[in-house]
Amino acid sequence: xxxxxxIKIKVNGKKIQLNKKTSINSLLNKLKxxxxxxxxxxxxxxLDKSKIxxxxxxxxxxxxxVHFIGGG
Amino acid sequence: xxxxxxxKKKYNSRLIVGTGKYKNFEECxxxxxxxxxxxxxxxVRRVNIVDKSKPLxxxxxxxxxxxxxxxxxxxxxxxEALRTLRLAREIGGWKLVKLExxxxxxxxxxxxxxxxxSTEVLVKEGFKVMVxxxxxxxxxxxxxxxxxxxxxxxxxxxxxxxxIVNNINIKIIRNNTKIPIIIDAGIGDAVDAAEAMQLGCxxxxxxxxxxxxxxxxxxxxxxxxxxIAGRKSYLSGRxxxxxxxxxxxxxxxII
Numbered sequence: 001x002x003x004x005x006x007i008k009i010k011v012n013g014k015k016i017q018l019n020k021k022t023s024i025n026s027l028l029n030k031l032k033x034x035x036x037x038x039x040x041x042x043x044x045x046x047l048d049k050s051k052i053x054x055x056x057x058x059x060x061x062x063x064x065x066v067h068f069i070g071g072g
Numbered sequence: 073x074x075x076x077x078x079x080k081k082k083y084n085s086r087l088i089v090g091t092g093k094y095k096n097f098e099e100c101x102x103x104x105x106x107x108x109x110x111x112x113x114x115x116v117r118r119v120n121i122v123d124k125s126k127p128l129x130x131x132x133x134x135x136x137x138x139x140x141x142x143x144x145x146x147x148x149x150x151x152e153a154l155r156t157l158r159l160a161r162e163i164g165g166w167k168l169v170k171l172e173x174x175x176x177x178x179x180x181x182x183x184x185x186x187x188x189x190s191t192e193v194l195v196k197e198g199f200k201v202m203v204x205x206x207x208x209x210x211x212x213x214x215x216x217x218x219x220x221x222x223x224x225x226x227x228x229x230x231x232x233x234x235x236i237v238n239n240i241n242i243k244i245i246r247n248n249t250k251i252p253i254i255i256d257a258g259i260g261d262a263v264d265a266a267e268a269m270q271l272g273c274x275x276x277x278x279x280x281x282x283x284x285x286x287x288x289x290x291x292x293x294x295x296x297x298x299x300i301a302g303r304k305s306y307l308s309g310r311x312x313x314x315x316x317x318x319x320x321x322x323x324x325x326i327i
Contacts, residue, residue, distance in 0.1 A: 046159060065121065068129050072231075
């Protein structure tokens with residue numbers, strides 16, 4: 001059986017490996033991040049959350065996932 | 073009490089509180105509740121993708137019950153501030169935001185040139201922008217002309233607790249503008265908050281003075297009462313100041 005092809009990406013500054021053809025939506029599910037409470041940036045471009053199940057992650061992509069925390 | 077109105081929306085309190093520097097979210101949520109604030113400022117930061125067991129702010133302060141005011145605290149360029157607020161808008165559709173572009177890491181004073189540039193861009197993009205600024209009447213006027221929804225002049229540097237250091241400028245800003253003025257940064261105690269309201273400001277934003285007080289819950293209550301007292305005092309019209317004394321009792325009938 002052929003080994004699944006892995007890609008290397010960065011999420012919030014951390015290097016992680018993913019299977020090829022992973023969507024942003026499945027990445028968030030995998031990380032157990034509630035989509036309602038976050039915003040996502042792919043290579044510095046803000047993503048429309050309603051479309052993230054159709055956006056696939058590519059090698060060397062930089063993803064930022066942010067939320068609200070306490071602040072002044 | 074007459075309500076605070078920002079962009080046609082009415083708020084039940086003139087006190088806005090920050091949610092930073094508390095020991096934990098429980099303490100923060102309790103202080104916010106006691107303060108009676110209808111608006112809280114929040115920061116935008118990376119989700120911790122390693123440790124997901126950490127609690128979330130939204131679990132403690134329901135954004136459906138209290139207005140979240142996303143803030144660009146910690147941004148030193150227009151680019152960073154714009155990126156932060158565009159992300160904040162994407163989280164839950166927030167349009168009312170607080171812009172803060174700092175210019176100096178030691179004093180944490182705002183960079184007014186970058187602040188004005190950012191305000192113009194955000195207003196064009198449909199944001200309602202409450203703008204942290206210096207206590208400079210001319211800069212405040214420029215912000216108003218740029219389409220700011222509220223002007224947020226500092227009392228003194230962020231977290232300094234020095235109170236209002238230039239009350240003359242604040243008075244000039246008050247006389248020059250029709251949009252809401254919220255005193256932001258530098259408030260040290262409830263007396264400072266009452267002074268801001270007595271000067272005719274529309275509201276006060278407090279974070280450190282409550283969060284770092286020895287008794288945060290008691291200070292949260294003191295701030296609530298001070299803002300109410302200051303507003304009522306302002307609306308009632310204070311007496312004129314005179315150098316000499318004026319008797320409070322009638323002279324007639326003295327024995």
